[in-house]
Amino acid sequence: MSTTTLAWIVLLCPLVGTIVIGAGFKVLKGSAAGVIGTAAIGLSFAFAIATLISLLGHDPQHRELTSSVWDYARTLNIDARMNILVDPLSVFMLLVVTGVSTLIHLYSVAYMESDRGYTRFFAYLNFFVFSMLLLVLAGNFVLLIAGWAFVGAASYILISFWYRRTTATRAGLKAFVINVVGDVGLVLGTFFIFGHTGTVDLIKTFHLVPHVFPHSNNADLVAGCLLLLVGAFAKSAQVPLHTWLPDAMEGPTPVSALIHAATMVTAGVYLIARMHSLFEAAPAAADVGAIVGGATLLIAASIGLVATDLKRVIAYSTMSQIGYMVMAVSVGAYSAGLYHLMTHAFFKALLFMAAGSLISAMGGVQSLDRMGGFRKAMPFTFAMFIIGGLALSGLPPFSGWLSKDDIIGFLDHRGGGFLLLGIVGYTGALLTAIYTFRMIFRAFFGQPVKEAQELADGHLHHVDVPRNPATDEVEDIDVGFPGSAHHIAERAVPMKVAMSGLAVLALIGGAAQIPGVDHALSSFLDTTFADSTIIRQEPSTSAAWIGLVIGAGIALAGIGIAYVVWIARPGTSAKLIERFAPVHTFLINKWYFDELIEFLIVRPALWFGRFCETVIERVFVAGVITGGTVSIIRAGGALVRRAQTGFVRYYAAVVVAGITLTALYFLLTSS
Amino acid sequence: MAIGWYLVVSALIFVIGAAGVLTRRNPLVILLCLELMLNAANLALVAFARLHGREDGQIFALIVLVVAACEVTVGLGLIVAMYRRGLPIDVDELNELNG
Numbered sequence: 001m002s003t004t005t006l007a008w009i010v011l012l013c014p015l016v017g018t019i020v021i022g023a024g025f026k027v028l029k030g031s032a033a034g035v036i037g038t039a040a041i042g043l044s045f046a047f048a049i050a051t052l053i054s055l056l057g058h059d060p061q062h063r064e065l066t067s068s069v070w071d072y073a074r075t076l077n078i079d080a081r082m083n084i085l086v087d088p089l090s091v092f093m094l095l096v097v098t099g100v101s102t103l104i105h106l107y108s109v110a111y112m113e114s115d116r117g118y119t120r121f122f123a124y125l126n127f128f129v130f131s132m133l134l135l136v137l138a139g140n141f142v143l144l145i146a147g148w149a150f151v152g153a154a155s156y157i158l159i160s161f162w163y164r165r166t167t168a169t170r171a172g173l174k175a176f177v178i179n180v181v182g183d184v185g186l187v188l189g190t191f192f193i194f195g196h197t198g199t200v201d202l203i204k205t206f207h208l209v210p211h212v213f214p215h216s217n218n219a220d221l222v223a224g225c226l227l228l229l230v231g232a233f234a235k236s237a238q239v240p241l242h243t244w245l246p247d248a249m250e251g252p253t254p255v256s257a258l259i260h261a262a263t264m265v266t267a268g269v270y271l272i273a274r275m276h277s278l279f280e281a282a283p284a285a286a287d288v289g290a291i292v293g294g295a296t297l298l299i300a301a302s303i304g305l306v307a308t309d310l311k312r313v314i315a316y317s318t319m320s321q322i323g324y325m326v327m328a329v330s331v332g333a334y335s336a337g338l339y340h341l342m343t344h345a346f347f348k349a350l351l352f353m354a355a356g357s358l359i360s361a362m363g364g365v366q367s368l369d370r371m372g373g374f375r376k377a378m379p380f381t382f383a384m385f386i387i388g389g390l391a392l393s394g395l396p397p398f399s400g401w402l403s404k405d406d407i408i409g410f411l412d413h414r415g416g417g418f419l420l421l422g423i424v425g426y427t428g429a430l431l432t433a434i435y436t437f438r439m440i441f442r443a444f445f446g447q448p449v450k451e452a453q454e455l456a457d458g459h460l461h462h463v464d465v466p467r468n469p470a471t472d473e474v475e476d477i478d479v480g481f482p483g484s485a486h487h488i489a490e491r492a493v494p495m496k497v498a499m500s501g502l503a504v505l506a507l508i509g510g511a512a513q514i515p516g517v518d519h520a521l522s523s524f525l526d527t528t529f530a531d532s533t534i535i536r537q538e539p540s541t542s543a544a545w546i547g548l549v550i551g552a553g554i555a556l557a558g559i560g561i562a563y564v565v566w567i568a569r570p571g572t573s574a575k576l577i578e579r580f581a582p583v584h585t586f587l588i589n590k591w592y593f594d595e596l597i598e599f600l601i602v603r604p605a606l607w608f609g610r611f612c613e614t615v616i617e618r619v620f621v622a623g624v625i626t627g628g629t630v631s632i633i634r635a636g637g638a639l640v641r642r643a644q645t646g647f648v649r650y651y652a653a654v655v656v657a658g659i660t661l662t663a664l665y666f667l668l669t670s671s
Numbered sequence: 672m673a674i675g676w677y678l679v680v681s682a683l684i685f686v687i688g689a690a691g692v693l694t695r696r697n698p699l700v701i702l703l704c705l706e707l708m709l710n711a712a713n714l715a716l717v718a719f720a721r722l723h724g725r726e727d728g729q730i731f732a733l734i735v736l737v738v739a740a741c742e743v744t745v746g747l748g749l750i751v752a753m754y755r756r757g758l759p760i761d762v763d764e765l766n767e768l769n770g
Binding site: 644646648656 | 689692693694696701762763765766767768769
């Protein structure tokens with residue numbers, strides 16, 4: 001089979017999975033839906049590997065393949081087709097998405113077992129994977145936008161999966177609205193670019209850029225790229241369009257692992273990497289991307305230091321890590337950014353899975369304040385948390401160490417203002433190590449809590465009355481709420497297998513690219529970025545290794561600080577909070593971004609809506625337009641109503657009189 | 672050929688029928704008067720056909736007969752229904768359908 005045929009099959013598998021599970025939801029009993037869903041994605045992954053092998057069979061210069069099945073619209077200037085673009089970048093994304101998805105599907109088979117919406121869950125999850133694959137395979141802007149919107153919709157339905165939880169539905173709405181802001185940005189940006197190039201095909205657009213925009217920083221191109229960035233920021237939760245991501249943790253934990261850590265939120269990174277030809281012709285826009293990425297990574301990491309909800313700490317960490325990636329692909333470190341995307345997908349999905357297991361052991365409680373001492377009771381989950389945490393902090397030899405410092409090394413090498421971003425990156429790395437180990441020390445060390453003791457005695461804690469962890473509202477276990485039983489990795493084989501797989505990847509995933517040893521990833525991706533001028537400026541091997549050593553030192557320092565504050569001298573953190581109370585309040589309120597958006601956008605919009613309702617709707621529409629028409633018709637009706645007496649002979653008389661008069665008229669005029 | 676007298680008779684019958692429809696209150700009589708009006712029209716049609724020497728008018732008269740038969744069926748059916756329901760057999764009493 002040809003390479004593109006294989007890629008089509010990769011795209012088709014999850015779609016078939018969705019349809020089969022969705023259509024057969026009444027027939028599928030037990031874990032059948034989970035098995036079908038996992039098999040569909042596993043098959044998709046197998047075909048993704050086949051696509052990779054087939055693509056490697058091509059000459060490096062000819063690894064940019066397109067395939068079209070049908071045309072949507074082909075007129076003078078539009079060439080929208082159902083076509084895919086198979087090149088190293090899209091195949092790389094295929095592998096990451098399908099690979100991580102397979103493991104998370106496997107995890108969900110056990111984790112969601114007692115949930116009444118089990119079948120629905122897998123139908124949604126398969127739909128999400130299909131949307132994501134459509135996004136990364138899209139060969140033109142139209143399909144890209146379609147995939148982009150599908151992914152947003154999938155995210156919305158999965159955040160609101162427990163639809164009887166008011167907090168979950170509200171979080172879903174928030175995510176959807178902010179994502180639509182991004183969709184609008186993407187569409188408008190496409191218009192700006194399409195207006196000049198006259199094609200929606202991606203490859204043609206990239207080839208046309210040097211001819212259409214011969215000078216750097218063409219105003220229209222910069223505007224278009226900035227609008228594309230709005231799309232990327234909304235999808236990838238970058239400041240100021242990030243507030244939906246922490247709230248998205250209302251969804252089931254596998255959803256957080258798959259969508260809000262490993263795949264969907266990296267779509268913005270993919271978009272910038274995919275559009276690198278445009279961004280390199282518009283360095284002003286690229287700089288904006290880099291600065292926003294840097295700002296996000298610091299802001300998110302600082303909030304992660306004080307957040308007490310376990311999943312939200314990891315969510316802020318995700319925002320922060322995506323900040324690194326956005327920064328990397330904006331400054332031209334494409335392979336480094338994508339490398340970090342891959343390793344982050346591994347260790348962040350792993351952390352979320354471990355967090356899910358821990359939350360299960362707590363009977364659904366997510367607050368770090370109530371956890372502690374789980375080290376003995378949950379040795380496997382603890383080990384997974386440590387592996388994920390070390391990879392996230394960037395300690396050798398874990399994958400995060402190599403990938404993060406690849407980005408920072410590139411920034412340092414470019415010098416100038418980029419050096420400043422490099423320092424931001426190192427600061428972020430320090431914060432990352434601190435909040436990661438704050439989380440681990442608080443959850444696993446110290447005095448075992450009641451739940452941990454119960455578990456150590458061999459009994460999984462079970463709450464009789466389930467409550468919403470955010471609001472403490474009483475819930476039931478029917479459809480629309482989480483199921484009755486909780487599952488921990490220690491007792492569920494599928495969860496254990498999935499987590500072990502990711503742990504191995506988080507350990508050895510860094511082997512894809514080691515300075516001076518191998519550069520498999522960057523040379524593979526080279527075809528996609530062949531036209532880039534920046535990518536050649538890579539740091540020397542020795543400089544890269546110095547960066548790696550500094551990175552490792554910073555990670556160790558961060559872990560050391562966390563150890564001192566939360567283990568060696570308990571109570572230090574309380575003292576710190578007391579001492580820096582205003583800072584703590586500021587951080588715990590998430591830098592007041594929600595309030596800022598509320599004040600700047602939501603309030604004016606509400607005010608405008610109310611104005612429209614009271615003035616335009618009531619006075620103008622209801623009063624003048626509708627009211628006027630109604631009274632005219634009513635007056636006319638009252639006038640003619642008198643003619644309708646109900647007497648048949650009266651009607652007959654009117655008819656006879658009418659005909660007689662008409663006849664008389666014609667008689668008189670004809671003579 | 673002079674058709675004046677035919678038309679005069681036709682007009683007379685039509686006016687008699689129209690006057691009956693307008694003045695009588697018994698639906699049965701109104702129906703009969705309607706028949707008179709239709710047949711007056713038929714007479715005029717046949718007379719004109721004869722005048723022009725063509726058969727169009729005669730065929731048209733036949734079609735009017737068919738329509739008249741249908742109309743009588745419906746009309747009689749209504750009257751029978753009115754009788755069966757114990758409604759007054761008087762068109763002036765049946766005036767509920769007013770504005």
